[in-house]
Amino acid sequence: MSSVLVLGGGFTGLLAAAAASPHAREVTVLERDVFPEGPQPRRGQPQARHPHFLAPGGVLGLEQLLPGATHRLLAAGANRIGVGADLLFRPAAGGWLDRQDTGRYGISCTRQLLDHVVRTMVRERGGVTFRPECDVVSLLGDGRAVRGVRVREQRPGATEVFEADLVIDATGRGSQAGQWLDQLGIVVPAAEIVDSGHAYATRVYRARPGAESGFPLILIQADGRSGSPGGNATLLPVEDGQWLVAIGGTRGMSMPASNDDFLEFACERVPHPLIGELLAEAEPLSDTMTSRSTCNRRYRFDRVRAWPRGLVVAGDAASAMNPVYGQGLSVAARSANVLRSGFAARGVDPAAAARLQQSICRAAQDPWQMATSQDRQFRGTKGRGASVLARVQLRYGERVFQAATTRPAVAAVVSEVMFLVRPALAMGHPAVIAGALLGPRRPARSEPPLTAWERGFVTGGRVA
Known part of the structure; x- marks a missing residue:
């Protein structure tokens, strides 16, 4: 051997x-x-201080290599995130996706x-x-x-x-x-x-009392369609009743200069203030940690x-x-x-x-294509421009994500492609093509689909 x-x-x-x-x-x-x-x-x-999500594709791959790893992680305090059910997602195309149980899950820790x-x-x-x-x-x-x-x-x-x-x-x-x-x-x-100049900052918070377990992962993507710098934010529930929160933006957006600026950024510079409102009464457990390695x-x-x-x-x-x-x-x-x-x-x-x-x-190849097609939308992105085919794929992807906000069948396929369970070719599924052609069934949600329990942790209860 x-x-x-x-x-x-x-x-x-x-x-x-x-x-x-x-x-x-x-x-x-x-x-x-x-x-x-x-x-x-x-x-x-040093990058370990920032959020890492083991997406469903990664969970499947890990189990093939080390059977029982998921059980060990959950027993050690990691969180099981059901994609659709336990994920609040606002994509770059705008509008919050409806929640549904897709049967797939990731691990957050x-x-x-x-x-x-x-x-x-x-x-x-x-x-x-x-x-x-x-x-x-x-x-x-x-x-x-x-x-x-x-x-x-x-x-x-x-x-x-x-x-x-x-x-x-x-x-x-x-x-x-x-x-x-x-x-x-x-x-x-x-x-x-392909470098969009993305930068982000991370802080650790103690979860709001009562939200130490069972709280959803929140993902808000930056919108680059306007040509202006875009902001994004992620709230990742991790072990020990803590939230790992990252906020960031593309080239031209100033990152928080101090701990005091972190909350303001989350409320004012991200496409939706949900994460900022959740943090308003949460206890920070760390200083702000920044990264530009994106x-x-x-x-x-x-x-x-x-x-x-x-x-x-x-x-x-x-x-x-x-x-x-x-x-x-x-x-x-x-x-x-x-x-x-x-x-x-x-x-x-x-x-x-x-x-x-x-x-x-x-x-x-598929992850590279997805990441770079998103980053090429932002103003000032460095690197070779998108090909004609890539631009067509991007426009198609935008229509698919818009349809996914109100069409569960489309959302199920999109989530499996996005989280690397299925190949990008699945975006050619008949249900996805039909959704892209027909568009959303109704206007996309402007507010996240929170449960009554989750809504109780939002400052002022503003979010519907």
Whole structure:
């Protein structure tokens, strides 16, 4: 049996290790950081402070890799979010979607809890060794084959070599894979960039008394159709009776400069003030944390003419989408399931690396298309403009979302595509096409469809 090196011990790396361990002689995860003992933050993962939603597509993928993971997460305090039933969604096209039980669900919790549970399950499975404080600096090999990595240890100047039959790069947005391949004489096409200049800020709140469990996830998208900067907001119920709240905006919109500005932004700069009104009497538990790491960036490793044996690049290291669309965790699960299927069919075969890489890039195509088509609507977005076909698809998508606000059959398909349960081709379903042609049955809801219990937590009870 072959040996595998996984670079990076985050969510993608953990799932890659889970995919490889039944088929490899040994799997070693190299992580430059130190793993915490429990669900605590770690220095090398600053994005973990912000909301992460494991969408239904990600839940299905996680269960394929680690059966029982959903149960473990819920037992640890995560929230089960029924898509449609427990999700209040105002898309960029405007108007709130009606609520309905689609039978699909996602998981909402902090990133720290998610990684802790998954890491614990990978350790329990066995066959995986974790090596912290290992900073990978280069690949070993040549233009034909990769046979390991060189690592910088914590001691100044000290390096160590790790050899393996297969190297999986799961180092995320900061991946140096393109640079490493260039050092081996392999020409990689320049990264594709679509950058809307999105920025966002996050605060942790204590849930309003009585709303510690069973409260819906709220998602309000930015509207870029006017040409002006758009604001968005997300309220994510997480463990320990807390709400993780993110507010943001596209290029040209000023982010909150202080904690006091956070609530004002949520009330005044977002298309609907619902989240701001829920926070008006909620207790903040953290200061404001900001991020501008929202650029869509992908490397077309599938177009490299002579991909080397023994190397695969997965997850955000290959294709990183704007995190405000909540796709990253599901794309990581897709990448790992490509590996799982490949290893089950052929074992850990270094010669299959090019085929695996092409499949991983294809698995990210739909999420890439959805995220970039939204971001290209905003004024000042940088990157190659949308093609004629992409513009037609965007206009069709707008009509579909407008129809989805009042047509449950359309909404059910849209949610499954949006949350990566079904491929984008499902947008051609006859019910969806009919909805796009006929339009909404009635004017879209201007106010969110809250239950009487939920309405009681809105300041002043203003929202109907």
